[in-house]
Amino acid sequence: MAMEDPDRKTEVVLLACGSFNPITNMHLRLFELAKDYFHETGKYKVIKGIISPVGDAYGKKGLISANHRVTMAKLATKNSDWVTVDDWESSQSVPQIKLLCGSDILESFGVPDLWKSEDITEIVEKYGLVCISRAGNNVQKFIYESDTLWRHKNNIHLVEEWITNDISSTKIRRALRRGQSIRYLVPEVVRAYIEKNNLYSPESEDRNAGVVLAPLRNVPVTPRTNRH
C-alpha cells in the first residue's frame, strides 16, 4: 500500500493535436516549454508528451497523407526520451491529460461552428489547456472575453515563449515550393524524408482546395476523425 506523500507531484501528460504538415522545430519547442513550465511550478511532473496528427478526412487544404505526417513526426521524436507519436499506452497511475497548443488553437474556439461549445467546456473543465504564445499576445484578452474560458481559467496554463519562433508549417511548405532551404527549421531527418519523398509541391498544396473542414460539414464523421 502506497504511503500518502504530500509532496508527490501530479503527473501530467501533454497532448498536442494538429496537422503537423510537416512537423517543425516550433512544434517540438511547445513540448519543451510546457514541460519546463510545469516543472518550475514544483507541483507537476510531466511524464509524457503525445503528438497526435489529424486524420486525412479533416479536409484541410494542403494536407498530405497521414502516413507521411506520422512517419515524419516519429522521425522527429526519435531522439526525444519523453515525446512520442500517438501510441501511448496507459500506465497504472492515472495522470492528468492536458491539451497542448499554441494561441491560434485557443483563439480558434471563437470561430463559429468550428468547435462544439460542450466540447470546449469539457476540454477546459475536465482536462485543461497549456497554451504557448509569444510576448504581447492577445490570449489573456481572449480568455477574459469568454465566459466559459474565464470560469475555468485556473485550468488554462499560459506559457510565454522566451524565444520568438515563427516556424509555421505553412511557411515551410511555401519555402519548399520555392526551392528554398528549410535546414535548421525542421529536424534534419524530417528534411531528408521530405526531400526523398518529394512531399510538398504546388499540387499537394491544392489538395482539399474548396473542401469544407470536417467539423464544419453537416455530415456524420467517424469517431477517429472527429477531432474537435
Added chain:
Amino acid sequence: MKSRIPVILLACGSFNPITNMHMRLFEVARDHLHQTGRYQVIEGIMSPVNDNYGKKGLVSARHRIAMAKLALETSDWIRVDPWESKQDTWTETVKVLRGNSHKSYRSGDPTYRGLDLAQLQLKQALLARLGLQVINPLQSSLGVHKSRLFLNQKVPGLPELKLLCGADFLQTFKTPNLWKEEDIQEIVEKFGLVCISRAGSDPSQYIKDSALLTQFQHNIFLVKEWIQNEISATQIRSALCRGLSVKYLLPDSVIAYIAQHNIYTEESERRNEGDLLQPLKLHSTGVTPLSD
C-alpha cells in the same frame, strides 16, 4: 549563357554558443544570392571571435570551435575557421576578410586555374602600401594611379568574399569607437555585405543614415527572413544556467557537448564583466565603458 559569380560567405561573431539561427543565416543568404541568378555560393565560413575580444560571458574558443564543428557536421558547404581565434589577440573584421580572401586564392581550387594568384595578391598588397591603385591587375605591366588606399579585387572568375551578418550588425557601425571608418569602407567597398533581417524591420534606414553605406549600397544585399527564428545566444546561456530546455534551438550534438563539459554556468557568464570590448580599448580615448 552568362556564368555566375562565385561567392564565399563569411560570418564573424561570438558563436557563444552556435545556434540554429546562425546556421539559418547562411541558408537564407545562399538562397537569396542564387535566386538573383547572378551568383553561385560555393562556400560558407564561420569565424568565431578571439577570446581576447573581451565580451561578457565569452567562453573559451576551444569550446566554441568544437560546438560549431559539431553543429556543422551535417552541412556540406559551411565550415568553421579557427584562424581568428588562434591569433595572439583580437583581429579586426576587415583583417579576417583580407586573410580569408588571400587563403581562397591560394587554395588551388580549379576555378582559379591559369592565374598566378598568390603573386597577384602580393603585387596588389605591395602597391596598396605605396598608396597606389591597380587598374588592371591582369596586365603584366601595370598602369598605376596615386590614389586612396584601397584595392579593387573584382577580378572575373575569382570568388567574391562577402561578410554575412544580421541587421543588428549594420547598426553597430554607429557605435562610437567600435569601428574604424576606413575599415567599414573597405568592408562595403572591397568585399560587400549580405545582411539578413527579420520581417517587420527595415535595415535600409541604417543605410540611408550613412553617407558611406549609401555610396556602396550596390554592394550591400538586404535579405528578409520571413520565418522568424530569433535565437539569442544570451538567452540560450541564461536558459542553460537555469536548467531550462534548449532542445530544437541548438543541434542535439551541441547540447550534449555543453552538458558534458559544463560550459555555461553562472561563473562563465561573469567572465569579462565590466571589461571594455577590445576594439573600444584600441580606439577609444578614455571613453567610459559601454555595455555591449
